[in-house]
Amino acid sequence: MIDYIKGTIVDLTPAELILENNGIGYRILISLQTYQVLENKKEATVYIYHYLREDMELYYGFATKDERELFELLISVSGIGVNSARMMLSSLSAEEIRHAILSEDIARIKSVKGIGLKSAQRMVLELKDKIVKGEGSDSSELFGGSSRNEVVEEATRALIMLGFTKQAVTKAIQAVLKAKPDAKVEQIIKSALQMM
Known part of the structure; x- marks a missing residue:
C-alpha cells in the first residue's frame, strides 16, 4: 500500500496533479486545499488514498495526513x-x-x-x-503542541498496527500524556498498552 509519493511536480491544476518519481508520472486527484498548498512549488510530498474498484484505479492525494x-x-x-x-x-x-x-x-x-x-x-x-474524540483532527491540537507531534504520531501508529482502534489509542495516549507530559515513545506505548 502506498502511504505517500515524493517527487517533482510536472503538472498542477486545481483538480489534479502529475507527480514524477523515479521516471514514473503519477496522476493524482486533489482537492482545492491541496492545490493551494502545492501552488508555486517544484517538489512535493503527497499523502495517498488508493481508490480501487473492479473497473477503476485512482490515487487521491493530500498535502497533509x-x-x-x-x-x-x-x-x-x-x-x-x-x-x-x-x-x-x-x-x-x-x-x-x-x-x-x-x-x-x-x-x-x-x-x-x-x-x-x-x-x-x-x-x-x-x-x-x-x-x-479526535479522529480526523490534527494531533497537535489534541496533544498540546507540535514539538510532541512526531513522538505522539509514532506511538499512535505503533499501537494501531498492534490492532487497536484509533479512538482507543487516542484516548489512552491522552491519559498517558496527562500523567507524563514528557514521556518518550516507548514509555507512551508501554503505558498505553497497560490501559487498554
Whole structure:
C-alpha cells in the first residue's frame, strides 16, 4: 500500500496533479486545499488514498495526513463517495468541515454541491462523536503542541498496527500524556498498552 509519493511536480491544476518519481508520472486527484498548498512549488510530498474498484484505479492525494484522514472519515459515511468528499474538501477547509459537523450546521454542509439534506444529516450523525474524540483532527491540537507531534504520531501508529482502534489509542495516549507530559515513545506505548 502506498502511504505517500515524493517527487517533482510536472503538472498542477486545481483538480489534479502529475507527480514524477523515479521516471514514473503519477496522476493524482486533489482537492482545492491541496492545490493551494502545492501552488508555486517544484517538489512535493503527497499523502495517498488508493481508490480501487473492479473497473477503476485512482490515487487521491493530500498535502497533509490530516486532510487525508478527514477524507477517509467522510467516505466512511454511507452515501458519501470519493467525489463528494473531494468536493467538500475543495469547498470548505478541514476546520470548517469539522466545525460544521460538531455544531450540526446542516445548512453549511448542504451548501456543498452534491450533498443533499439526508447525506448532511447522516454525516453529522455518524461523524460527530468521531470528530469529538479526535479522529480526523490534527494531533497537535489534541496533544498540546507540535514539538510532541512526531513522538505522539509514532506511538499512535505503533499501537494501531498492534490492532487497536484509533479512538482507543487516542484516548489512552491522552491519559498517558496527562500523567507524563514528557514521556518518550516507548514509555507512551508501554503505558498505553497497560490501559487498554
